Amino acid sequence: MNIDHTYIKKILQARVYDVAIKTRLDYAAGLSSRFNNHIWIKREDMQPVFSFKIRGAYNKMASLPKIALARGVIAASAGNHAQGVALSAAQLGIPALIVMPKTTPEIKVAAVKRRGAEVILHGTTYDDASHYAQQLVKQQGLIYIHPYDDIDVIAGQGTIGMEILQQHSNELDAIFVPVGGGGLIAGIAIYIKYLRPEIKVIGVEPHDAPSLQAALVAGERVNLEQVGIFADGVAVRQVGELPFEIARHHVDEVLLVNTDEICAAIKDIFDDTRTITEPAGALALAGLKQYIVRENCEGRHLVTIASGANMNFDRLGYVAERTEIGEQREALMAVTISECPGSFRHFCHTLGQHTITEFNYRYAYAKEAHVFVGLRLTEGFAEKERLISKLRDKGYAVVDMTDNEMAKAHIRHMVGGHPPHLLDEHLYRFEFPERPGALLHFLTKMGQRWNISLFHYRNHGSAYGRVLVGIQIPHEQLDEFQHFLDTLNYPYWNEINNPAYRLFLNFF
Incomplete structure (x- = not known):
C-alpha cells in the first residue's frame, strides 16, 4: 500500500476524540484587518491539556493491544507530551511513568502528577530524560510513547489538518505550522497535500533551533550542536526520522523567526482571542506575519496553528519587554552625547516628536556620556534607520542595539x-x-x-x-x-x- 494511503487511513480512523476535542478555527479579525489578509487561528490551546499533544499520544496508546498496555507506558518530555500521555493513561486506566528533566518548571511537573502519572526527574535536558526512559523500558518492560517519531502519533496530529479542511472548505492559500520534532507538520502536511495539494504547508522554527530546515538543506537529518530554549516546546536537536521523510516531499518551505517576533505573536493572539499562548504556540503566527511581509500579499486566506498555552506566568514580563521590538515599535540605541549641562535636553530636541521609552545613564567620563536609549517607533524599522541617520548627521555617535541579544537581555x-x-x-x-x-x-x-x-x-x-x-x-x-x-x-x-x-x- 502507498505510504500516503496508509497515513490517510490512519488519520481517518484515529481515536483522538475519546479524549481530545475538535478545536475551533477562529477568524482573527484584528490581525486580518491589520495585515489586509484573511487569517484564521486553529485553537489547539483549547485542548484538555492546553496543547495538541493529546491527539498523538492517545491515538498511539489506543492503538496498542490491551495486554501490551497492562504493564504501563513511559515517556520522556519537558511538558506538553507528558501531560498528553498522563491524561491518555488515565482515560485508558493504565499506569504511566514520565521522565522529565530536572529543569522542568514545577507548574508542568505538578500538572502531570495531577493526571495520575508517576514522575521521575532526571538529567538537565530532554535528551538526558529520553536516554534514561529508554533504560527503564528495558528494565521494566514498559512501552515507550515517542513524542513525534511514530506513525500513530503522526496520524493523531494529522487530524488537525482534517479538521481545518472540514471547517474551511473554501479557498485556502497556506497553513503555517510550528516545528519541533516534526510530528505535527508531518501529520498535517500528508493529509493536506493528499486532498488539497494546491495549499501550501509552511513550517516555522526558531532561528536558534532550525532542526527541520537544517535537515532539508543538508538532504538528511542533522544533529544540531545547540538549540535555543525560549520556545522550549520546539527545542529539538534533531527532527524525527519519519517526519523528515514526509516533510521533504510535502512541506513547501520552512521559515525561521527570532525571539522578538515570537513575543510579538504572543501578543497578537492575545489581542484577538484573549488567550496567552506559550512561545511555541505563537511560533507559527510569527512565521505567517513574516511571510506576508516577504510576499507583500493581500487578500490571501491563511491559517496558523496555536499549538499550546502552557505558559509560565513569570515569563510574561520578559515577553512584554520583547514584544515592542518584535512588532517594530521600539528601537534600542547606544548614543554618545556631551557630558555637560543641557546635553540631554539638546539630544531630546534632536529626536523631535519621538517618545523615549527608556534612558539609562551614569556618569563615567568628564567629556562624554554613553546613554542607552529606547525610542518608540510608529513606522517600523525603516523609521529607525532614518532616525539613526538624522542623529549621525547632527554629530552623534550611534550604535544600533535593537538586534543585540546581550544588550536586550542584560545591558539595558x-x-x-x-x-x-x-x-x-x-x-x-x-x-x-x-x-x-x-x-x-x-x-x-x-x-x-x-x-x-x-x-x-x-x-x-x-x-x-x-x-x-x-x-x-x-x-x-x-x-x-x-x-x-x-x-x-x-x-x-x-x-x-x-x-x-x-x-x-x-x-x-
Whole structure:
C-alpha cells in the first residue's frame, strides 16, 4: 500500500476524540484587518491539556493491544507530551511513568502528577530524560510513547489538518505550522497535500533551533550542536526520522523567526482571542506575519496553528519587554552625547516628536556620556534607520542595539558599571540550567583560579537562566580557562567584542 494511503487511513480512523476535542478555527479579525489578509487561528490551546499533544499520544496508546498496555507506558518530555500521555493513561486506566528533566518548571511537573502519572526527574535536558526512559523500558518492560517519531502519533496530529479542511472548505492559500520534532507538520502536511495539494504547508522554527530546515538543506537529518530554549516546546536537536521523510516531499518551505517576533505573536493572539499562548504556540503566527511581509500579499486566506498555552506566568514580563521590538515599535540605541549641562535636553530636541521609552545613564567620563536609549517607533524599522541617520548627521555617535541579544537581555538593566581600572577582564554570556546547584557547580569547577569581576543573572521562567559573567584571566591562563569552559558543558558565548560591553561596562 502507498505510504500516503496508509497515513490517510490512519488519520481517518484515529481515536483522538475519546479524549481530545475538535478545536475551533477562529477568524482573527484584528490581525486580518491589520495585515489586509484573511487569517484564521486553529485553537489547539483549547485542548484538555492546553496543547495538541493529546491527539498523538492517545491515538498511539489506543492503538496498542490491551495486554501490551497492562504493564504501563513511559515517556520522556519537558511538558506538553507528558501531560498528553498522563491524561491518555488515565482515560485508558493504565499506569504511566514520565521522565522529565530536572529543569522542568514545577507548574508542568505538578500538572502531570495531577493526571495520575508517576514522575521521575532526571538529567538537565530532554535528551538526558529520553536516554534514561529508554533504560527503564528495558528494565521494566514498559512501552515507550515517542513524542513525534511514530506513525500513530503522526496520524493523531494529522487530524488537525482534517479538521481545518472540514471547517474551511473554501479557498485556502497556506497553513503555517510550528516545528519541533516534526510530528505535527508531518501529520498535517500528508493529509493536506493528499486532498488539497494546491495549499501550501509552511513550517516555522526558531532561528536558534532550525532542526527541520537544517535537515532539508543538508538532504538528511542533522544533529544540531545547540538549540535555543525560549520556545522550549520546539527545542529539538534533531527532527524525527519519519517526519523528515514526509516533510521533504510535502512541506513547501520552512521559515525561521527570532525571539522578538515570537513575543510579538504572543501578543497578537492575545489581542484577538484573549488567550496567552506559550512561545511555541505563537511560533507559527510569527512565521505567517513574516511571510506576508516577504510576499507583500493581500487578500490571501491563511491559517496558523496555536499549538499550546502552557505558559509560565513569570515569563510574561520578559515577553512584554520583547514584544515592542518584535512588532517594530521600539528601537534600542547606544548614543554618545556631551557630558555637560543641557546635553540631554539638546539630544531630546534632536529626536523631535519621538517618545523615549527608556534612558539609562551614569556618569563615567568628564567629556562624554554613553546613554542607552529606547525610542518608540510608529513606522517600523525603516523609521529607525532614518532616525539613526538624522542623529549621525547632527554629530552623534550611534550604535544600533535593537538586534543585540546581550544588550536586550542584560545591558539595558546594568548601564553605569564602568570600573575605574580592571586588567585582563573577559566577558561571557552563559545559559545556566535553572536548578538548585547550577551556580555552585560553576563556581566549584572554576575554583579559585580566576576572579569574577561582573555577574548579572536574569530568570525568565524558562528551563535556563541567562547569566552574564566578567572574569579576570591572565593571558597565559587562557588555554586553561578554555579547558574549564569545555568541561563545564554549559552553553556560552564570548562577548568581549560586543559594542554594548565596550560602551557601558568596560574600562577605556
